Amino acid sequence: MRPTTPSALALLPLLLLVAPPAMARDSLGIFESWGAFRDPATPRCYAITQPVARRGQQSKGFASVGTWPRQRVRGQVHVRLSRARAEKSPVILTVGERRFTLVAGQIDAWAPDARGDAQIVAAMRSASSMSVAGVGADGRGFADSYALRGAATAIDAAALGCSKLR
Numbered sequence: 001m002r003p004t005t006p007s008a009l010a011l012l013p014l015l016l017l018v019a020p021p022a023m024a025r026d027s028l029g030i031f032e033s034w035g036a037f038r039d040p041a042t043p044r045c046y047a048i049t050q051p052v053a054r055r056g057q058q059s060k061g062f063a064s065v066g067t068w069p070r071q072r073v074r075g076q077v078h079v080r081l082s083r084a085r086a087e088k089s090p091v092i093l094t095v096g097e098r099r100f101t102l103v104a105g106q107i108d109a110w111a112p113d114a115r116g117d118a119q120i121v122a123a124m125r126s127a128s129s130m131s132v133a134g135v136g137a138d139g140r141g142f143a144d145s146y147a148l149r150g151a152a153t154a155i156d157a158a159a160l161g162c163s164k165l166r
Helices: 006-010 012-018 114-126 152-160
Strands: 024-033 034-038 046-050 061-066 073-080 091-095 096-105 108-110 128-137 141-147
Touching: 012 034, 024 108, 024 152, 061 114, 073 091, 073 114, 073 152, 091 114, 096 114, 108 114, 114 152
Parallel strands: none
Antiparallel strands: 024 034, 034 046, 046 061, 061 073, 073 108, 091 096, 091 128, 096 108, 128 141
């Protein structure tokens, strides 16, 4: 685990958006631009990050990999898009050289099933970046890019953080 760095401080606004109240979560560590957290009240654990900022703009999007022990869900990939997407626009996640079509709502997207989650997480472990792309509700294309350095460690920390929660 690293000490708090400027990139760790950048995660603070994201944490306020994800699951209030903030006091309900336990920090499991900050790993590069990824954070790992446990929410024992739910119970759930997750690794989370924001897209790489472009030209000083702060994105409202995020990518996370979560575990819900009571539901026996582990390694579920969730992406909050930076903009609302067009109704019939596919959302494509590219991890390294692999491409995945996600199931998407207006601003959220997921792998279609547990097998897809596992494939995405495996690809994340060996790639240096990923991006999610689609067409926004305004008709313009968008792409959110994520650095994956620290992702594997944050995902593992989140999984371990929930290993004894039920």
